[in-house]
Amino acid sequence: xxxxxxxxxxxxxxxxxxxxxxxxxxxxxxxxxxxxxxxxxxxxxxxxxxxxxxxxxxxxxxxxxxxxxxxxxxxxxxxxxxxxxxxxxxxxxxxxxxxxxxxxxxxxxxxxxxxxxxxxxxxxxxxxxxxxxxxxxxxxxxxxxxxxxxxxxxxxxxxxxxxxxxxxxxxxxxxxxxxxxxxxxxxxxxxxxxxxxxxxxxxxxxxxxxxx
Numbered sequence: 001x002x003x004x005x006x007x008x009x010x011x012x013x014x015x016x017x018x019x020x021x022x023x024x025x026x027x028x029x030x031x032x033x034x035x036x037x038x039x040x041x042x043x044x045x046x047x048x049x050x051x052x053x054x055x056x057x058x059x060x061x062x063x064x065x066x067x068x069x070x071x072x073x074x075x076x077x078x079x080x081x082x083x084x085x086x087x088x089x090x091x092x093x094x095x096x097x098x099x100x101x102x103x104x105x106x107x108x109x110x111x112x113x114x115x116x117x118x119x120x121x122x123x124x125x126x127x128x129x130x131x132x133x134x135x136x137x138x139x140x141x142x143x144x145x146x147x148x149x150x151x152x153x154x155x156x157x158x159x160x161x162x163x164x165x166x167x168x169x170x171x172x173x174x175x176x177x178x179x180x181x182x183x184x185x186x187x188x189x190x191x192x193x194x195x196x197x198x199x200x201x202x203x204x205x206x207x208x209x210x211x212x
Contacts, residue, residue: 009113010199016111024103024110032063035102036095038131040065043095043138054146054158056088065093067142071157089154091145098137098180101130105184112188112195122191126184133183137175144172 028035040060047055047067057068071089109123147155147165160168189196 013111013113013199017107020110021103021107024107025100028100028103028106029096032096033060035099036060036063036065039095039099039134039138042131042135043142046135047139047142055142058142061092063094063096065095065138067091067093067145069146071146071154089150091150093138093141093145095134095138098134098141098175099130101133101180101184102127104181105130105188108184108188109192112192113198114192114195126187126191129187130184133175133179136171137179140168140172140175143168 037060040058043065044058047058054069054071055067056070059066059068067090069089069091105126106123109119109126112119146158147160147168
């Protein structure tokens with residue numbers, strides 16, 4: 001590995017990612033309930049503040065979230081319940097589909113060559129950005145579910161305009177398909193651009209500036 005690190009640093013870096021990523025994914029899934037805890041608190045605070053007439057509470061159940069709305073159950077659901085039964089609409093979502101960028105980002109940081117203390121300081125700086133990405137995905141998932149998955153009776157109670165519905169749909173696609181896999185790599189690239197310079201050109205960014 002030392003020879004590979006010296007003569008082919010790109011391959012060395014790629015191999016380290018391959019070796020570290022499964023371990024990071026395992027730790028991420030093992031500690032998922034703990035990692036979901038701050039997400040559930042922040043999502044509850046944001047969504048209840050923005051939509052107090054729709055969202056009643058967001059509760060954590062292990063690595064899942066229950067969204068408790070203030071909306072009545074759809075008529076077809078109430079029809080199958082005992083006479084006189086009432087209840088609010090509740091649905092569950094999986095926040096982990098928006099947070100797998102964390103183990104990816106962690107594997108990239110570990111695989112990067114450099115002073116360990118500096119590497120972990122940069123890793124910490126990236127965590128708030130990853131948290132924002134996860135909050136984006138979860139929040140848009142909640143709105144998407146209310147507007148498109150639970151029927152017209154529920155969607156009509158949100159009084160969203162057609163343009164607002166389009167924005168929610170586009171935001172959901174962005175938070176589901178693009179941000180989770182792309183942003184961890186972009187954050188790593190910004191914080192470790194000196195290491196990228198060394199991989200591509202064989203010297204650091206500061207050395208390149210000096211030579212220029």
